[in-house]
Amino acid sequence: MAFDLPLPHVLRKSRWKVKIRDKETREPPHVTVIRGTRAWRINLRTRRFMDPQPDPSEVPSEIIDLIMEQDTWQRLCDEWDGMYPNNPLSGEDENEE
Amino acid sequence: MAVKAAAKPRHDQVFLLDRAKKRSSRFASLRPQVVSTITELRNSVAYATRDSLWVSYASDLTEALVRNASLATPSLGFGLFIHPLDMKTIPALGSFFRRIAFTIDGGFIPAEELAEVLESDNRPDLFIGGSVSHVTETITFWRGNVMPLTVPFSAFEKSGDGTRPDFNELSVIDCGQTVQLGDYEAAVDAILYEYDPEYRRRITKQRLREDQSFGASLRRLRKQRGLRREDFEPDLSAKTLARIEQGKVKRIHNKTFNALAKRLSVEPEDIETF
Numbered sequence: 001m002a003f004d005l006p007l008p009h010v011l012r013k014s015r016w017k018v019k020i021r022d023k024e025t026r027e028p029p030h031v032t033v034i035r036g037t038r039a040w041r042i043n044l045r046t047r048r049f050m051d052p053q054p055d056p057s058e059v060p061s062e063i064i065d066l067i068m069e070q071d072t073w074q075r076l077c078d079e080w081d082g083m084y085p086n087n088p089l090s091g092e093d094e095n096e097e
Numbered sequence: 098m099a100v101k102a103a104a105k106p107r108h109d110q111v112f113l114l115d116r117a118k119k120r121s122s123r124f125a126s127l128r129p130q131v132v133s134t135i136t137e138l139r140n141s142v143a144y145a146t147r148d149s150l151w152v153s154y155a156s157d158l159t160e161a162l163v164r165n166a167s168l169a170t171p172s173l174g175f176g177l178f179i180h181p182l183d184m185k186t187i188p189a190l191g192s193f194f195r196r197i198a199f200t201i202d203g204g205f206i207p208a209e210e211l212a213e214v215l216e217s218d219n220r221p222d223l224f225i226g227g228s229v230s231h232v233t234e235t236i237t238f239w240r241g242n243v244m245p246l247t248v249p250f251s252a253f254e255k256s257g258d259g260t261r262p263d264f265n266e267l268s269v270i271d272c273g274q275t276v277q278l279g280d281y282e283a284a285v286d287a288i289l290y291e292y293d294p295e296y297r298r299r300i301t302k303q304r305l306r307e308d309q310s311f312g313a314s315l316r317r318l319r320k321q322r323g324l325r326r327e328d329f330e331p332d333l334s335a336k337t338l339a340r341i342e343q344g345k346v347k348r349i350h351n352k353t354f355n356a357l358a359k360r361l362s363v364e365p366e367d368i369e370t371f
Contacts, residue, residue: 025287
């Protein structure tokens with residue numbers, strides 16, 4: 001089941017959404033911030049925006065702070081791992097040798 | 098807004114066939130010619146070009162359009178028919194328009210989102226509606242550029258948590274960015290990546306160009322040197338090199354770093370600058 005992070009009313013009213021959607025098996029673990037026709041992806045391994053466009057600075061700091069908050073972050077990671085057991089957060093190699 | 102005979106619309110004119118004023122106002126950003134009478138329709142047909150976009154919410158106006166289009170220019174442009182459509186009208190519409198989009202069950206996104214998609218630069222990569230065929234087990238989506246994309250049910254594999262798509266509950270949400278099938282929500286870009294080779298090539302090229310990671314820099318430098326991954330053996334296996342380039346290796350040993358730099362003829366610290 002897709003995960004839709006509950007957001008404060010003011011952000012919802014401004015049409016912001018934070019989701020982990022289905023069918024993203026080929027992508028690194030990430031959460032998608034959506035507003036209108038645009039979307040920003042944040043990598044759940046690196047905590048960084050995955051794409052230079054759209055400009056990450058357009059995402060309100062309230063959303064970034066909420067996503068990065070420890071409990072929320074852990075919940076997002078757990079949701080990803082539940083939806084994508086074949087591509088979990090822990091799937092990264094520690095060392096190649 | 099009625100069509101005035103004296104004012105020739107722009108070549109990329111949007112004609113909105115609709116009598117609901119509140120809904121029409123949601124298309125304001127597209128500056129459409131709102132057509133609500135047969136007289137306005139006749140004027141609009143006369144001014145349409147092959148780049149015009151017609152959006153119809155009124156079946157009687159669509160039928161009148163077909164009746165009046167016979168004297169029109171060779172193409173009326175693009176037609177988007179939001180209302181339920183009589184199957185027998187489709188061939189006629191197909192002959193007057195360069196491309197048409199329609200659903201038998203009227204499955205398009207809400208008016209305000211549709212307007213936003215149609216105005217967006219990335220509209221070809223957004224869905225505006227779709228129809229499910231249980232007979233063929235496919236879904237045909239319409240993209241913002243009025244192009245269809247048909248994908249099989251098997252495209253929507255069961256989620257890792259066991260959620261299965263419900264093909265009786267199709268809707269396109271998030272301004273054309275997500276396909277909802279009950280509790281299952283598929284990212285549209287993931288669908289395009291799998292079923293549109295042109296999209297896949299474009300997005301892959303773009304991501305490789307934009308990727309600032311060490312792995313991407315290493316790959317760009319290797320390509321620039323004209324080397325294959327196998328050319329790094331026996332110091333480094335092709336499989337390991339692939340994993341480094343894909344960012345799947347968290348820590349790289351100094352010995353590996355040095356082997357890479359030596360083969361690429363750069364200083365180790367310079368690799369990430371490419």
